[in-house]
Amino acid sequence: MGAPKMTDAIINQSVNILDGWAGKLTWDLYLETLAVDVGHRYTKAAMLRHDRIKDAWDHAKERCRSSDEGSSKSPEIALMETRNKELEERVQRLTRENNRLLEQFVRWAHNATRRGMSFEDLERPLPYVKTKDLS
Template sequence: MGARKMTDLMINQSVMLLDGWAGKLTWDLYLEALEVDIGHRYTKAAMLRHPRIKDAWDHAKERCRDSDRNMAAKPPEVALMHTRNSELEQRVERLTRENQRLLEQFVRWAHNASRRGVSLEELERPLPYVKTKELS
């Protein structure tokens, strides 16, 4: 039986873990920590199939490399504040990149829909209500 397919929630947890990563970053360390968070161990190849995770990995790796150089002579309190600030800045950068990709995707979809003759009214139509069966 193969590995469980990663859900959006699992991908988000994976990315958030990278956003907050401090110190040495290796695939073994990351996959080990992620296994604790999501309860399943994935491979590096499986993780790299997800563009959000790959992008977050690349930026976390660069951030950790820069952090190691800059943190050597700072007092612990300053280092902690710097780490937290850096984590939040990286999260904002990642979310900005993700948002930009989604905006580009939306423009592409809108263009393709208009070429197929799909009207704005059809695109703006609310999703149908689907009654779910209550669990007893």
């Protein structure tokens, strides 16, 4: 039996691994690292079905190609630079994801308006749904 369907949490974990990746990046190494973290082995094809993962992969691969491996910096400085680069990559990825979501929102608002929905219709709060008490 294969791995379960990828949830948002697993997708987030997958892109976070790529944000912090340093050194050689191959699908085998990445999928093995992910399998250790999430407890399931996914395929390259399954990963590439998710735009967020594909985008994070492309940027991590490019970053790994252009990194300076032969540096003679102190370990502390190298660690700080690695952490700084990881955070910069995460900010860039989140900015790209946010821009895609904003574009999607504009598209949905445009299409809803064309179908006769007013701004008031779009702003109406979601209905309250009482959930079971799980305690």
